[in-house]
Amino acid sequence: MKTLVIYSSLTGNTKKLAQAIANEMEDTEIISVDEFRVSMMDNFDFFMIGYWVDKGVCDDKSKEVLKHMLDKKVALFGTLGAKENTKYYDMVKAKVEEQAQGVHVIGHFLCQGSVGEKTMERYREMLKKTPDDIHLKAQLEAYEEGIHHPNEQDIANAIRFAKSLLG
Known part of the structure; x- marks a missing residue:
């Protein structure tokens, strides 16, 4: 099955x-969302869309690509700053899949990634103003832990996810 991996990545x-x-799958090409053209779609049977989480949903460029995937077989994968295995992950997946209405989503993978230094600094400044804010402390702690993600295990999990879809 000829596969196109399309990704959006901020950090x-x-x-x-x-x-x-893309390196581990056969008959696969990879492009960034900026390189995507609708005319490319006829050359592929399967699409993997990689996104980064922006305010609890996929980034705008990935949303735009998803609009063109109606009735296509698509797997989603993404990264976000929050710790893994939280209810937030489930909520993000559900929201992204809502945005992919009409798309035949056959799988969805999400893992922690590092956030930009500007985001971490903004949270540090907010915490200085409200040092007792438990939510801010937890968020900053997750961001600091995320510096080491995606790590080798996250990458191995993503590859295993992708290969499992093509059976």
């Missing part, structure tokens, strides 16, 4: 996953 996290997936 390099999702690009890292996309490259690892």
Whole structure:
């Protein structure tokens, strides 16, 4: 099955996953969302869309690509700053899949990624103003832990996910 991996990446996290997936799969090409053209779609049977989470949903460029995937077989994968295995992950997946209405989503993978230094600094400044804010402390802690993600295990999990879809 000829596969196109399309990714959007702000800090390099999702690009890292996309490259690892594309390198391990046969008959696969990889492009960034900026390179995507609707005319390319006829050349592929399956699409893997990689996104980064922006305010609880996929980034705008990925949303735009998803609009063109109606009735196509698509797998989603993404990265976000929050710790793994939280209710937030489930909520993000559900919201992204809502945005993909009409798309035949056959799988969805999400893992922690690092956030930009500007985001971490903004949270540090907010915490200085409200040092007792438990939510801010937890968020900053997750961001600091995320510096090490996606790690080798995250990449291996993403590859395993992708391969499982093509059976």
